Amino acid sequence: MEYKERIHWLGRYQDCLHQQEMLRSRILAARDRATSLQQALSPISVQSSHLGSSIEKAIETVESFQNRLAQMVVRNEQTLYEIESAISALPCPESSILGMRYIDGKTFQEIADKMNLVPRRVYQIHQKGVLLLDTPEYMPDAPA
Numbered sequence: 049m050e051y052k053e054r055i056h057w058l059g060r061y062q063d064c065l066h067q068q069e070m071l072r073s074r075i076l077a078a079r080d081r082a083t084s085l086q087q088a089l090s091p092i093s094v095q096s097s098h099l100g101s102s103i104e105k106a107i108e109t110v111e112s113f114q115n116r117l118a119q120m121v122v123r124n125e126q127t128l129y130e131i132e133s134a135i136s137a138l139p140c141p142e143s144s145i146l147g148m149r150y151i152d153g154k155t156f157q158e159i160a161d162k163m164n165l166v167p168r169r170v171y172q173i174h175q176k177g178v179l180l181l182d183t184p185e186y187m188p189d190a191p192a
Contacts, residue, residue, distance in 0.1 A: 054178045058150040061131045064124035071120060075113040082106035134181055142177030145170055 049057070135146045141163070148154045148162070156174070160167040 049182050051175075051178060054181050058131060058135075058146065058178070058181075060127050061150050062153050064120075064127050068117065068120055068124060071113060071117045075110060075117060078106060078110040078113055082110055135177075138177055138180055141173050142180060145173050146177045149174060 132151065135143055135151065137143070138146065144163070145159055148159045149156070154162075156167045156170050159165075160170045163170065165173075
C-alpha cells in the first residue's frame with residue numbers, strides 16, 4: 049500500500065463519523081418537520097388528505113433516514129475498529145500522534161502543542177507511523 053493510500057485509509061475514520069453526524073442532522077430536521085406538520089394539523093377538525101399525506105411522507109422520511117443511519121453505523125463500526133486497532137498496535141509516540149490526528153481529528157499544530165514538539169517533528173513521527181502501518185506486525189489485516 050502506498051503512503052497516500054495509507055493516509056486515505058486512516059482518513060476514513062473521520063469520514064465515517066462525519067457521515068453519521070450528517071445523517072443524524074437530517075433525521076432531526078425530518079423529525080422537526082413531522083412534528084410541525086402534526087401540530088399544524090391538530091387544531092383542524094376536518095380531515096385533509098393533503099396534510100395527512102404530508103405527515104405520512106414526513107414519517108416515512110424519518111424512518112428511512114433512521115434505517116440508513118443504522119446500516120451506516122454497522123458498516124462504519126468495522127472501519128473504526130480496524131483503524132483504531134492498527135493505530136493502537138504501533139509503538140509510542142507514533143500511535144499517540146496517529147490517534148490524535150485520525151481518531152481525534154487534531155491538526156499537526158494542535159498535536160505539537162499538546163506534546164511540546166515542533167510541528168515538523170510531529171509530521172516526521174506521523175510519517176514514520178504511517179509507514180509502519182504496512183508492516184505486518186502492526187497491521188495484520190491491512191487493506192490490499
